[in-house]
Amino acid sequence: MDQFAINLIVLGKSGVGKSSFCNYLFDKPGLFETGSGKPVTTWEKNFQSHTFAHQGHLLNVFDSVGLEADNYGRWLDQFDRFMQQRRERPMEPETWIHGAFYVINASSARLEPVDLNLIKRIGQDAQIPLQVILTNADVAGDKVEALTREIHKLCPGVSVTPLCSVSVRKRGGQSTQAFGREEVLSLYLEQSHAFLSKRLAAMSCLNFKRVLMEMRNTMVSKIEKADLSLFKIADLDLDREIELPDFDEVFSDLRSFDDYLSSFGFVGDWGTSDELESAVTRVFDDFQSEMEGRFKEIEGGFESDSLMRKVGALFEAAKIILTLKSTLIGWLDEGFERVDAELDRLFVKYAEQDNFFARCLTPSVMVVKSKLFGIF
Template structure:
């Protein structure tokens, strides 16, 4: 297994039971790590721990209070930039837990705002209702409704009791919620594959297109003599090579493989119970990645060819437009061409999502 880390963001106000939740989730005392950090400072406080051979990198939300929400939001955006789509999946947040104490019976507006910040960045957030031993099902459903009525996407919520206790009447309360949280962790991995992998693929394809445009503009800039006919032919050939390169869908296969390897290694380190659904399909993909790519290459090419509908007539447009263009406005036309290509590339996103979902369903049968 690679020495990557399982990156966890855990958010919530002081006293909601974040440390107890992590101790229960990993069956390990990790709450003493980071003790003594300045609670007045706003932002993520990072600490690391190794559990069952798995490197944990935990980002804890110190100073998350109502009167500091603007500063905290800036810190969060800065942290998300460091874990943006262009980074390797091992650098992303892999699980995001937003802890709310069930005993407080309150969800603040800034809770909603911060959760939405993660959701906008294509992350899955799991709401952990800590201290839920006294939370009724009716109250739990009310909390869920408040969240989903105000968030831009629906989120999963889990009731958790992290510490066993004995009540004054002698009744014993056992810990609960761990298996449900583990299941949501795996669901979160799949959510990341289904949403972030297409998004990263689109980003990389746009970068390829931008590099192509810059190269063509530099060629124009360096040319002392502009001959429209040869350049039009050169541009047509160059564009065809770009589209052929994009059509290979190498970016998609590479980032999908990276994500599957990262999440499979984390699941192995978590020692997830074998009865939980969805985890085995990550292992299947990882162990059979070569044959999987070969089997689905033609399907992806079909998705690409049906999306780039304008390409067959684009070469003819180039010949017509550039026959009557000057070198100056050719550079502007190249920018217009980049926008058209990006528009076509963006249409791939929902199709790639559907493609990954169909693969998972096929393996689930």
């Protein structure tokens, strides 16, 4: 796979230091135009991006127009449309928004309602990693700690990082050094890895369900077309009549999200891959053991000294032979439905409260009943 960029958005009110923060964070002085408390990013440039390399990762940064009292409605409308566009291709991870920075001036007396609304909208509703950045932390004094406490109280679980994006020489020869860059980037990459691992694992469950459905339909089609005539049953060669798909090729999607993680510059989450593979293999193995048990029970009936068990075994064998196609398809569906249910369980575990894949959650339709005696 090609290398993909980690997409992140930078949000905040006008004059809080978003552009200075970006210049400092990505070590690109002057790339993001700065101003003295005035709006810098224009509506024409709203949510336009710049791409940077950092420690083997590509970071795609979407800058935004600063929020002001008279532009909130327009800003929110454009923000919602931008986020919706980034949800339109849920099975293409490179199009997602992978995280956000919400910038607040640390000198603020308190968290404004507009800030609180957007922080909750991003972190809780969009379910993407979010860091609140407190700029001007070098001169804010005790306000940094007070604002951090307020954010943690009103927005539990949200990360808050104090930062000073510019070095300033003060009167008397003293100077303030920029700080916070490494803390912000380290935490962000950690959050991104955890976020991508979970969401890609959930996506892999959906991909795997799709692959299984295609496999099931292929196998059913082969069964329905196969010559399973009653008069040829003694010479039946199922391997020749019903050629099964290459399971290694079919299950190659199992580790696809590890490839995606590598494409974003992260080490693959092999533990999750192993969990997926082990869960599916276990269900198939358990079902196979049950099927073997059914046939052994019939075989045991024929070998029994009990006339009733012999008659019962004969009836079961005849029923299988006379309804061979529908029986095979029924067994097939039973096995696939169990795997499908296990993948649903894993999907809920990985997705948790994230409804990002809601449009992809279509009910599985595995069972297709063949006509009784559809063997002739």
